Amino acid sequence: xxxxxxxxxPGIPDGLFARGAVPMTKEEVRALTICRARLAPGQVIWDVxxxxxxxxxxxxxxxxQGKVFAVEQKEEAVQLIRxxxxxxxxxxxxxxxxRAPEALCDLxxxxxxxxxxxxxxxxxxxxxxxxxxxxxxxxVVNAIAPATLTAALAVLGTHPFTELAGIQVQVSRLEQLxxxxxxxxxxxxxxxxxxxxxx
Amino acid sequence: xxxxxxxxxPGIPDGLFARGAVPMTKEEVRALTICRARLAPGQVIWDVxxxxxxxxxxxxxxxxQGKVFAVEQKEEAVQLIRxxxxxxxxxxxxxxxxRAPEALCDLxxxxxxxxxxxxxxxxxxxxxxxxxxxxxxxxVVNAIAPATLTAALAVLGTHPFTELAGIQVQVSRLEQLxxxxxxxxxxxxxxxxxxxxxx
Amino acid sequence: xxxxxxxxxPGIPDGLFARGAVPMTKEEVRALTICRARLAPGQVIWDVxxxxxxxxxxxxxxxxQGKVFAVEQKEEAVQLIRxxxxxxxxxxxxxxxxRAPEALCDLxxxxxxxxxxxxxxxxxxxxxxxxxxxxxxxxVVNAIAPATLTAALAVLGTHPFTELAGIQVQVSRLEQLxxxxxxxxxxxxxxxxxxxxxx
Amino acid sequence: xxxxxxxxxPGIPDGLFARGAVPMTKEEVRALTICRARLAPGQVIWDVxxxxxxxxxxxxxxxxQGKVFAVEQKEEAVQLIRxxxxxxxxxxxxxxxxRAPEALCDLxxxxxxxxxxxxxxxxxxxxxxxxxxxxxxxxVVNAIAPATLTAALAVLGTHPFTELAGIQVQVSRLEQLxxxxxxxxxxxxxxxxxxxxxx
Numbered sequence: 001x002x003x004x005x006x007x008x009x010p011g012i013p014d015g016l017f018a019r020g021a022v023p024m025t026k027e028e029v030r031a032l033t034i035c036r037a038r039l040a041p042g043q044v045i046w047d048v049x050x051x052x053x054x055x056x057x058x059x060x061x062x063x064x065q066g067k068v069f070a071v072e073q074k075e076e077a078v079q080l081i082r083x084x085x086x087x088x089x090x091x092x093x094x095x096x097x098x099r100a101p102e103a104l105c106d107l108x109x110x111x112x113x114x115x116x117x118x119x120x121x122x123x124x125x126x127x128x129x130x131x132x133x134x135x136x137x138x139x140v141v142n143a144i145a146p147a148t149l150t151a152a153l154a155v156l157g158t159h160p161f162t163e164l165a166g167i168q169v170q171v172s173r174l175e176q177l178x179x180x181x182x183x184x185x186x187x188x189x190x191x192x193x194x195x196x197x198x199x
Numbered sequence: 200x201x202x203x204x205x206x207x208x209p210g211i212p213d214g215l216f217a218r219g220a221v222p223m224t225k226e227e228v229r230a231l232t233i234c235r236a237r238l239a240p241g242q243v244i245w246d247v248x249x250x251x252x253x254x255x256x257x258x259x260x261x262x263x264q265g266k267v268f269a270v271e272q273k274e275e276a277v278q279l280i281r282x283x284x285x286x287x288x289x290x291x292x293x294x295x296x297x298r299a300p301e302a303l304c305d306l307x308x309x310x311x312x313x314x315x316x317x318x319x320x321x322x323x324x325x326x327x328x329x330x331x332x333x334x335x336x337x338x339v340v341n342a343i344a345p346a347t348l349t350a351a352l353a354v355l356g357t358h359p360f361t362e363l364a365g366i367q368v369q370v371s372r373l374e375q376l377x378x379x380x381x382x383x384x385x386x387x388x389x390x391x392x393x394x395x396x397x398x
Numbered sequence: 399x400x401x402x403x404x405x406x407x408p409g410i411p412d413g414l415f416a417r418g419a420v421p422m423t424k425e426e427v428r429a430l431t432i433c434r435a436r437l438a439p440g441q442v443i444w445d446v447x448x449x450x451x452x453x454x455x456x457x458x459x460x461x462x463q464g465k466v467f468a469v470e471q472k473e474e475a476v477q478l479i480r481x482x483x484x485x486x487x488x489x490x491x492x493x494x495x496x497r498a499p500e501a502l503c504d505l506x507x508x509x510x511x512x513x514x515x516x517x518x519x520x521x522x523x524x525x526x527x528x529x530x531x532x533x534x535x536x537x538v539v540n541a542i543a544p545a546t547l548t549a550a551l552a553v554l555g556t557h558p559f560t561e562l563a564g565i566q567v568q569v570s571r572l573e574q575l576x577x578x579x580x581x582x583x584x585x586x587x588x589x590x591x592x593x594x595x596x597x
Numbered sequence: 598x599x600x601x602x603x604x605x606x607p608g609i610p611d612g613l614f615a616r617g618a619v620p621m622t623k624e625e626v627r628a629l630t631i632c633r634a635r636l637a638p639g640q641v642i643w644d645v646x647x648x649x650x651x652x653x654x655x656x657x658x659x660x661x662q663g664k665v666f667a668v669e670q671k672e673e674a675v676q677l678i679r680x681x682x683x684x685x686x687x688x689x690x691x692x693x694x695x696r697a698p699e700a701l702c703d704l705x706x707x708x709x710x711x712x713x714x715x716x717x718x719x720x721x722x723x724x725x726x727x728x729x730x731x732x733x734x735x736x737v738v739n740a741i742a743p744a745t746l747t748a749a750l751a752v753l754g755t756h757p758f759t760e761l762a763g764i765q766v767q768v769s770r771l772e773q774l775x776x777x778x779x780x781x782x783x784x785x786x787x788x789x790x791x792x793x794x795x796x
Contacts, residue, residue: 008207168586346579407607430629
């Protein structure tokens with residue numbers, strides 16, 4: 001059993017992950033993203049633009065007997081994903097080096113798709129997910145660019161997607177500066193999700 | 200097994216709970232609060248100022264073989280907690296009608312304390328928790344009033360508490376207004392947490 | 399001289415305006431919008447989608463010897479604009495009943511354009527402003543819909559516009575609830591601005 | 598006449614000020630602070646904890662025939678205030694090197710007090726202002742520390758103060774990162790204000 005994270009809740013502290021120079025989804029946004037993905041044992045989960053693999057690790061821990069496919073185009077990030085999987089004793093992960101949506105072709109059809117990073121390819125990725133997602137499967141998209149937000153809203157608001165929902169979340173973290181305390185702002189993130197219609 | 204919520208992740212939609220006129224911790228803040236409580240099977244958990252019991256239900260689901268004590272002084276809210284426990288097939292909950300901290304006296308020592316509502320009694324409640332919390336146990340406080348924020352910071356920043364951490368989280372939810380979409384702001388909440396020192 | 403607002407600073411309290419059922423730009427967002435418009439005496443200013451005329455009044459007060467053209471397509475709102483101009487003794491305003499961009503055709507070329515409301519016509523309005531704005535003139539756009547945000551970013555980021563800048567501002571206001579104080583969140587607004595290139 | 602800032606609106610861009618290593622109230626928060634101070638020609642204005650003098654300069658520009666007293670305890674900051682006054686051709690400012698509240702003793706009674714920085718002395722400063730503020734004068738306090746927030750709320754909510762109002766404002770600024778745009782979050786600030794009762 002995993003000794004690094006022994007809890008049943010998501011929201012692993014950022015500092016427990018190997019990071020390098022790869023951007024990482026921060027603890028609170030990661031927790032809310034995982035929550036919106038409504039994970040359960042036995043699911044097939046795609047983590048697209050997996051980065052450091054922090055979402056991958058959380059998803060793998062919360063879907064035992066499931067399988068997470070972490071798709072990432074940067075070699076350096078792929079190494080980090082592998083290291084983070086080792087660090088959290090996560091064995092139900094396949095790391096896929098490649099560029100989405102092409103790299104998604106040979107994967108089994110997912111119950112959940114998490115798009116943490118899309119490198120400007122979001123419409124293509126979501127179109128691919130629309131085709132491959134299992135009926136009543138969920139897709140969750142993180143966006144920090146306005147263009148990503150509107151691209152996601154456009155696709156997730158139309159057939160075969162339904163139940164479009166979204167939040168903007170802005171977190172500030174308590175810090176000590178000398179004798180004073182203040183809250184340091186983190187950049188706001190949009191978390192968007194939708195369900196594939198049951199045919 | 201619970202049929203209402205079959206997922207391993209917290210963040211149950213607000214609409215699935217019975218609510219009445221009792222204020223409820225909203226989905227996103229509830230999810231982050233539960234995540235910061237770092238739940239695990241077998242814990243003793245106090246939910247102080249349990250309100251509708253939404254945090255109680257989430258905690259009970261994520262700590263099977265654990266026990267949640269939901270403490271609430273309003274009779275009307277106690278009924279809601281019981282109804283929500285039935286609704287989610289949660290059986291590891293004891294509802295305690297009474298006013299904290301007095302109502303906490305006869306409860307077994309907790310591994311986790313969640314203070315969702317404190318009715319102006321926060322310093323007394325936290326002093327009581329400081330005495331009764333098991334070593335390395337965690338306390339998580341939700342605050343919407345500035346006075347609650349500073350009261351919590353003062354107590355959680357001193358012995359026997361350590362590892363003070365806190366966030367302010369502000370969530371806005373996507374809504375459709377005619378043909379236009381916008382994000383409706385929800386009030387910001389502070390989530391503060393600390394650990395009891397290992398003696 | 400105007401007796402209702404005797405100060406040299408913008409940010410007139412919401413409650414001083416006649417409002418009816420017409421949506422109004424709130425005090426803080428209005429103040430920041432006016433500030434970003436960098437007003438000065440003698441300017442020609444278009445307030446497009448003027449609504450209650452709250453931006454019109456503030457602009458008129460801060461540009462004496464200037465002229466504000468308040469363009470609004472709803473008859474009911476036009477009445478409010480006139481009433482608010484009377485209330486603040488503002489005489490350098492022309493109210494134009496009509497739909498932008500058509501209603502802008504006969505107006506003198508502006509030094510400043512403020513687009514508070516665009517009714518889905520933003521690209522057309524901004525294209526028109528691009529043609530008519532005086533060299534080194536400024537345009538300021540308020541957006542609450544994601545689609546408005548990205549439409550504004552697309553146009554204001556390209557020729558003949560330069561110096562694109564933007565903020566998202568989220569304000570929460572202190573309220574008293576019984577003995578407790580809290581901050582009630584208002585919806586976030588994007589304020590975008592750009593300058594027309596000097597030819 | 599001042600050639601650096603020729604507009605009638607506050608909200609001078611941060612980059613136009615000399616800054617050094619002294620923390621500066623950012624453009625948007627500065628604009629809203631100045632707006633809440635409701636300035637007018639001829640006022641006596643105290644800027645307590647003046648820092649770089651950015652609030653001092655804005656106040657001086659908006660209160661011609663008025664007088665701004667910029668009180669600051671750090672020699673390095675005092676030099677910056679003087680430089681910024683020169684830069685904006687502002688001549689109605691007296692810079693006072695010293696620690697508030699002691700340094701306020703010999704100043705003429707103010708119509709407006711702006712407390713941008715209080716170095717932990719806020720209760721003493723506000724008690725002094727309560728005594729010296731002219732009837733119906735206004736005080737505006739910026740706070741980034743929770744302790745400052747609650748200290749200000751406590752004093753400004755009681756006699757001789759009335760009309761307590763406050764906001765939390767959180768601004769994010771558009772930035773370009775390669776081909777992508779995003780909004781970079783700035784730390785939230787509380788702006789609190791109150792009026793001295795007319796005796």
